Amino acid sequence: MATTDRQATTLALAHALSAAEHGLAVLPLSRTKLPALRSPHHHDPGPVCHGGCGRLGHGVYDASSDPVRVREMFAAAPWATGYGIAxxxxxxxxxxxxxxxxxxxxxxxxxxxxxxxxxxxxxxxxxxxxxxxxxxxxxxxxxxxxxxxxxxxxxxxxxxxxxxxxxxxxxxxxxxxxxxxxxxxxxxxxxxxxxxxxxxxxxPPRPARHPVPAHTDHGHGLVHFVLTAHEGQRNTRLFWAACRAYENGIGPALATPLTEAARHTGLPEHEARATIASAARMTGHRP
Structure with missing residues (x-):
């Protein structure tokens, strides 16, 4: 390993130990920002292990604020040049x-x-x-x-x-x-x-389930989600529903139904339209 890499590893360990002293759980990272230790189960087709086996190499599930454990991880990954904070x-x-x-x-x-x-x-x-x-x-x-x-x-x-x-x-x-x-x-x-x-x-909380016609589609579900909003969550629900609509390619078609649904809950029309326009911009669409 080059001297500069050894220095980078030493510095990364020092920073990681300092973070651990403040209660942050850390793990060593490679230069690619990925966990430095390879999974011990990469050839194992069995159930996913999150560290219960006791070995190292489970990514963020290895993260620890115990300085002994942190030193152990870095000793097992002398190529690490960074650290992650869980x-x-x-x-x-x-x-x-x-x-x-x-x-x-x-x-x-x-x-x-x-x-x-x-x-x-x-x-x-x-x-x-x-x-x-x-x-x-x-x-x-x-x-x-x-x-x-x-x-x-x-x-x-x-x-x-x-x-x-x-x-x-x-x-x-x-x-x-x-x-x-x-x-x-x-x-x-x-x-x-x-x-x-x-x-x-x-x-978002799942709306209460009610009997709906079999032909109800995703758009109707989004409108219903806005219709069931209570005061204090109307704008948030409308914004979320409008984002999902634009992400699924049905934003323009649902703009008016979502506006009407928001008006039904007591949200002023101009505020509802502004929220939907904001959702369109946030998802990369033209309002």
């Missing part, structure tokens, strides 16, 4: 908001638009800068809430790292460069996720 685990129940700037997307602007639409602002928190010019916002969630991973569901270029996911830790070296904290944020604690944003990150 999301969704105590004490922070970390939620990562990954804002991408590649492929012509403007994720920060999309997040600001979401904030204006749903009345939330991102508090001061830890921000990690990526080599490609993106940024990771660290937020915390309630201990009894499981935030799923998603890619582009909120808006193009916005990925969410939740339970079962991980963030590349600051100080990690990859093929594209080094991750580092944004100036003035390294000593901050991860801030609580705004409730309005948290609602957007969670899967």
């Amino acid at each position: 999301c969704g685990l105590p004490p922070y129940h970390l939620i990562g908001v990954d804002l991408d700037t590649k492929s012509g997307t403007d994720a920060p602007a999309a997040l600001r638009e979401l904030g204006l639409r749903h009345r939330f602002t991102i508090p001061r928190t830890v921000v990690v800068l990526t080599p490609s010019g993106g940024r990771h916002l660290w937020l915390t969630g309630p201990p009894d809430v499981v935030v799923p991973n998603s890619a582009g569901r909120l808006a193009p270029g916005i990925d969410i790292r939740g339970a079962g996911g991980y963030l590349v830790g600051p100080g990690s070296r990859t093929d594209h460069g080094v991750y580092g904290t944004a100036p003035g944020t390294a000593r901050l604690h991860p801030a609580a996720c705004p409730p309005a944003l948290l609602r957007l990150l969670l899967p």
